[in-house]
Amino acid sequence: MKIARLVAAVLLALPLILFGTNYFLEFFAVEQPATAGGLELLEALREGGLMGPIALSHVVIGLMLIVQPVRFVGALLQLPMSLGILAFHVTMMPEGNGFAAVMLALNLVVLADPKRLRALFTTS
Numbered sequence: 001m002k003i004a005r006l007v008a009a010v011l012l013a014l015p016l017i018l019f020g021t022n023y024f025l026e027f028f029a030v031e032q033p034a035t036a037g038g039l040e041l042l043e044a045l046r047e048g049g050l051m052g053p054i055a056l057s058h059v060v061i062g063l064m065l066i067v068q069p070v071r072f073v074g075a076l077l078q079l080p081m082s083l084g085i086l087a088f089h090v091t092m093m094p095e096g097n098g099f100a101a102v103m104l105a106l107n108l109v110v111l112a113d114p115k116r117l118r119a120l121f122t123t124s
Helices: 002-025 038-045 051-066 070-090 094-112 114-119
Strands: none
Touching: 002 051, 002 070, 002 094, 038 051, 038 070, 051 070, 070 094
């Protein structure tokens, strides 16, 4: 299970780092959402200045997922973002559902550390 969590962490970290750095460096074009609502949401995030901090958080959390001592915390921080990404794709860009579902599944595998989960839910 330890190897599975490591592989899941790396597979989850790669798109976070790639898409996060792409926002700043623009080394490849990102497909625009098929629906008007998805496009409007992304434009509002960019124009409102929120996309920069979101992209930066993806890069930071992606790096955290690669570094063992902070991997679990990175996965905890990524969980609400994975849920948000899945919700966005389900409601506004269905063609990305598969990718978003895989990201959420990888996130849950990284969090499936029995020792750390036990420590979260037990009292001293």
